[in-house]
Amino acid sequence: MNKPGVIDREGLNRLIQTLIGRGYQVVGPTVRDEAIVYDNVFSIEDLPAGWTDEQEGGTYRLKKRSDDALFGYTLGPHSWKRFLHPPERRLWQAQKDSLDFDIVPEQPDNTKYAFLGMRSCELHAIAIQDKVFIQSPHTDLHYQSLRQNALFVAVNCGQAGNTCFCVSMQTGPKVEAGYDLVLTEILDDSHHSFLIEAGSEAGKNILEEVKAGPAGAGEIKKAEEIVTNTAKQMGRAMETGNIKELLYENLEHPAWGEIAERCLSCANCTMVCPTCFCSTVEDVTDVAGDHAERWQKWDSCFTMDFSSIHGGAVRNSTQSRYRQWMTHKLASWQDQFDTSGCVGCGRCITWCPVGIDLTREVAVIRESTTCQEENFSGSEAQNENS
Amino acid sequence: MVPRPFKVKEIIRESHDTVTLDLQPEKPEKEPGFAPGQFNMLYTFGVGEVPISISGSSSGADSYLHTIRDVGKVTHALASLKRGQKVGLRGPFGNAWPIEQAKSRDVVIMAGGIGLAPLRPALYALLSQRDQYGNISLLYGSRTREDLLFHHEFETWKGKYGVQVKVSVDTADRDWKGNVGVVTTLIHRVSFDPSNCIAMICGPEIMMRFSAMELVQAGLEEDKIYMTMERNMKCAVGFCGHCQFGPAFICKDGPVFSYDRIKPFISTREI
Ligand SMILES: Cc1cc2nc3c(=O)[nH]c(=O)nc-3n(C[C@H](O)[C@H](O)[C@H](O)COP(=O)(O)OP(=O)(O)OC[C@H]3O[C@@H](n4cnc5c(N)ncnc54)[C@H](O)[C@@H]3O)c2cc1C
Numbered sequence A: 001m002n003k004p005g006v007i008d009r010e011g012l013n014r015l016i017q018t019l020i021g022r023g024y025q026v027v028g029p030t031v032r033d034e035a036i037v038y039d040n041v042f043s044i045e046d047l048p049a050g051w052t053d054e055q056e057g058g059t060y061r062l063k064k065r066s067d068d069a070l071f072g073y074t075l076g077p078h079s080w081k082r083f084l085h086p087p088e089r090r091l092w093q094a095q096k097d098s099l100d101f102d103i104v105p106e107q108p109d110n111t112k113y114a115f116l117g118m119r120s121c122e123l124h125a126i127a128i129q130d131k132v133f134i135q136s137p138h139t140d141l142h143y144q145s146l147r148q149n150a151l152f153v154a155v156n157c158g159q160a161g162n163t164c165f166c167v168s169m170q171t172g173p174k175v176e177a178g179y180d181l182v183l184t185e186i187l188d189d190s191h192h193s194f195l196i197e198a199g200s201e202a203g204k205n206i207l208e209e210v211k212a213g214p215a216g217a218g219e220i221k222k223a224e225e226i227v228t229n230t231a232k233q234m235g236r237a238m239e240t241g242n243i244k245e246l247l248y249e250n251l252e253h254p255a256w257g258e259i260a261e262r263c264l265s266c267a268n269c270t271m272v273c274p275t276c277f278c279s280t281v282e283d284v285t286d287v288a289g290d291h292a293e294r295w296q297k298w299d300s301c302f303t304m305d306f307s308s309i310h311g312g313a314v315r316n317s318t319q320s321r322y323r324q325w326m327t328h329k330l331a332s333w334q335d336q337f338d339t340s341g342c343v344g345c346g347r348c349i350t351w352c353p354v355g356i357d358l359t360r361e362v363a364v365i366r367e368s369t370t371c372q373e374e375n376f377s378g379s380e381a382q383n384e385n386s
Numbered sequence B: 001m002v003p004r005p006f007k008v009k010e011i012i013r014e015s016h017d018t019v020t021l022d023l024q025p026e027k028p029e030k031e032p033g034f035a036p037g038q039f040n041m042l043y044t045f046g047v048g049e050v051p052i053s054i055s056g057s058s059s060g061a062d063s064y065l066h067t068i069r070d071v072g073k074v075t076h077a078l079a080s081l082k083r084g085q086k087v088g089l090r091g092p093f094g095n096a097w098p099i100e101q102a103k104s105r106d107v108v109i110m111a112g113g114i115g116l117a118p119l120r121p122a123l124y125a126l127l128s129q130r131d132q133y134g135n136i137s138l139l140y141g142s143r144t145r146e147d148l149l150f151h152h153e154f155e156t157w158k159g160k161y162g163v164q165v166k167v168s169v170d171t172a173d174r175d176w177k178g179n180v181g182v183v184t185t186l187i188h189r190v191s192f193d194p195s196n197c198i199a200m201i202c203g204p205e206i207m208m209r210f211s212a213m214e215l216v217q218a219g220l221e222e223d224k225i226y227m228t229m230e231r232n233m234k235c236a237v238g239f240c241g242h243c244q245f246g247p248a249f250i251c252k253d254g255p256v257f258s259y260d261r262i263k264p265f266i267s268t269r270e271i
């Protein structure tokens, strides 16, 4: 969009102050409870200087780096969906008098968020949720309001985690679209600087206020190398060719039963996934019974209630729930939204308490050629009319 | 996402556990109208909200008929409403029965239990242009004769419109002169041209699956057989994810689906 500039740590601080000055609530990475989580950021002091993370199936550990990198980690358990599509929010309230009641809708949230330190896969995840909540027959006005107000300051990943596979999903590691500003953190013995580029008019406008110095050819080349290098470090890979057909044709594969022996149906994977969007509603009343509220809350296809209809849950077994989740992510999402539902961030692998790894499970199904026969139980045929 | 205020204008008791509510908008300005097969989300104060199909005629009505079977918390609250009480309503949502595609063809309607409710608007639409369609059959299965819905209309449908109405019950008392057994056995008791016919089915999933298989046996093509799917539903606008059925969202891609489209999924358990 315009020429890249260079800022140092102070420049980054100026960027944060500029955003705050323009009325943004700046949210970025901070260390809390032994993890890097997204929270309010007021200066670079809040950023996780010198921290990195080690990730594997079922494990996440913070570790000190030998340098002071501010973005030297990969991804924590949070994703930006907790701000744009919050874990719970009130949809409306109702007040009752005698036979009547009146419903008062909640006004859309007008908060102006500036997200700092977004990774390429995370921008892709938001583009995917946009398809669910905005580019669909109905619009979620709350999401739309937050989304339109938000400013995205991305970072090119300087290293990949052990559970990352964005290269397979073509969602990273280089930030290519959907950002207002993008940084590349450049660290060597004597320098700590950030290449900064604008990707939108809003970003350009802010960059002018931050007053970045001009980037030299050396810095541009260095930044390019950093992200190229990251692409070579992917801890995981997933073969995506014909993945939709593969999963649809293997709905009765024995692998699902095998996974179910390990899966705890705890729903962690759906909570940490940046694209999982399912929610439920809860209707609550006060003690007197005159005031009712409806709340929307994140929900998961791993819960029993999720599929319950009169007469019981449709998906009783863990096997059917894991199948629903993975088939949705990788197959039916394509039919529904014309994109994969997975951006390869690896969170579901890291945060699964038993380390279930969807890249491996896909490979297991792919490598096998067995297709189980459909298996109806005869008892079902009774009571056809009821 | 926010329910609109409606009043219970009339209550019709259909059977021991089923009532029809006539719901009228409090501000009767601009009701969008609806197509046969569509549903509304009905909210009772403090209890909850559930999807219920529209069961009345789609032409010219200024209110919505909803036929509700009392099976649980919210449906019980709905079935217990009194005239003049208020409900919240969102909708209409969903797609429609293939009324247009059925023109100049025979039509076979198969219903199980409460499944006749979403099909009644389709039948009304067919009958309002009776000469545009060939043979029309209604095959209706119910648990007992006490559970039969809309039976007072059967004679009009038969006599005035020449609909082939066949009813079967699971369990019959001594006075019952009609058929006993699953609804699929009725297929062979009506005449239709399988090469030029549209079928519309609504009932329990197992009933729809067997009905579709039986109709294919009888010579219908899979893409001429339509059925509605039921899943848990919270938002009805494609956000909550609950009503997914394979690649489809029942709320926005359905609830009416052609058999060829959903066959691989309807024949998979726990999908
Ligand atoms: C498109 C569509 C059209 C329908 N049309 C009719 C109709 O015309 N007449 C009729 O009597 N019934 C109809 N149903 C079924 C009706 O919605 C359920 O019987 C009702 O939701 C049961 O709720 P409950 O609280 O009374 O039952 P409970 O057994 O007490 O609760 C069941 C729980 O599942 C939830 N739930 C969400 N979606 C459903 C669902 N689809 N089915 C069952 N439970 C659900 C309920 O909110 C509740 O939390 C329809 C369902 C769908 C999806």
Ligand code: SF4
Residues within 6 Å of the ligand: A269, A272, A273, A274, A275, A276, A329, A341, A342, A343, A344, A345, A346, A347, A348, A349
């Ligand atoms: S499915 Fe797993 S790897 Fe893919 S986007 Fe969700 S959390 Fe990340």
Ligand code: SF4
Residues within 6 Å of the ligand: A262, A263, A264, A265, A266, A267, A268, A269, A270, A302, A348, A351, A352, A353, A354, A355, A356
């Ligand atoms: S796959 Fe792992 S994280 Fe997901 S529900 Fe199963 S045990 Fe929990």
